Amino acid sequence: MKVRRRLVQQTSRWFYANFSTDCNESNMSGRKFCVGGNWKMNGDQKSIADICKTLSSAPLDPNTEVVIGCPAIYLMYARNLLPCEVGLAGQNAYKVEKGAFTGEISPAMLKDIGADWVILGHSERRAIFKESDELIAEKAQHALDQGLKVIACIGETLEEREAGKTNEVVARQMCAYAQKIKDWQNVVVAYEPVWAIGTGKTATPDQAQEVHAFLRQWLSDNISKDVSASLRIQYGGSVTAANAKELAKKPDIDGFLVGGASLKPEFVEIINARQ
Numbered sequence: 001m002k003v004r005r006r007l008v009q010q011t012s013r014w015f016y017a018n019f020s021t022d023c024n025e026s027n028m029s030g031r032k033f034c035v036g037g038n039w040k041m042n043g044d045q046k047s048i049a050d051i052c053k054t055l056s057s058a059p060l061d062p063n064t065e066v067v068i069g070c071p072a073i074y075l076m077y078a079r080n081l082l083p084c085e086v087g088l089a090g091q092n093a094y095k096v097e098k099g100a101f102t103g104e105i106s107p108a109m110l111k112d113i114g115a116d117w118v119i120l121g122h123s124e125r126r127a128i129f130k131e132s133d134e135l136i137a138e139k140a141q142h143a144l145d146q147g148l149k150v151i152a153c154i155g156e157t158l159e160e161r162e163a164g165k166t167n168e169v170v171a172r173q174m175c176a177y178a179q180k181i182k183d184w185q186n187v188v189v190a191y192e193p194v195w196a197i198g199t200g201k202t203a204t205p206d207q208a209q210e211v212h213a214f215l216r217q218w219l220s221d222n223i224s225k226d227v228s229a230s231l232r233i234q235y236g237g238s239v240t241a242a243n244a245k246e247l248a249k250k251p252d253i254d255g256f257l258v259g260g261a262s263l264k265p266e267f268v269e270i271i272n273a274r275q
């Protein structure tokens with residue numbers, strides 16, 4: 001029995017060593033491909049109805065989990081129009097359940113109206129609204145405690161990349177999350193280089209894979225091997241139907257967070273990038 005088990009282990013090690021880069025390791029990783037659409041502050045009732053119609057009538061890859069990040073005011077409207085199997089995310093939520101926080105919404109409220117996800121730490125929240133690593137991590141912890149799933153965003157600016165600080169920056173951002181998050185099961189990390197967001201300058205598949213592999217190693221060294229193997233890491237930044245397929249082939253890219261293209265019919269092709 002023991003010999004047989006050893007043989008199976010050796011064979012699977014050999015298989016990974018020899019085939020993992022060629023045959024799309026992430027398909028074998030057990031991590032379900034996950035594509036988020038981040039509508040940001042875009043859309044109105046008419047255009048949202050149109051996008052939801054497209055998503056309802058198109059054949060969506062059942063092996064891809066789809067989540068739509070919708071402006072707060074239209075969440076309930078979108079929930080009623082989206083297919084049931086498409087998840088719904090708030091684009092932000094505060095770190096407590098309720099109280100005197102004018103203009104904020106809470107994870108409890110998101111859950112109440114049928115959202116099951118929240119996007120946190122987006123670079124626009126960090127840069128424009130001056131959210132700190134610590135505040136974002138506190139929000140993530142509270143959202144998870146309330147039973148929401150979290151898309152936790154990270155990413156370096158162009159200046160940081162050019163100074164050779166990409167790994168340092170994403171490690172710092174991950175570290176802040178790790179100080180608050182105890183259970184990573186309901187977390188997806190979105191690696192979004194700031195210089196690629198909304199600029200049309202996508203990271204090349206190799207550039208993205210390099211950072212994703214670094215993050216995988218960081219998780220293994222700092223959290224656990226299990227979390228490293230199971231946590232999904234999305235790439236975000238000018239993903240389009242034209243570049244999604246190549247990016248999706250990379251072994252550590254487990255999906256996308258898509259801004260501009262998620263407002264267009266081509267989002268369907270991005271969802272189906274693995275087909």
Ligand code: PGA
Binds near residue numbers: 199200238260261
């Ligand atoms: P983009 O945005 O696809 O328009 O670059 C991505 C994001 O901000 O999540």
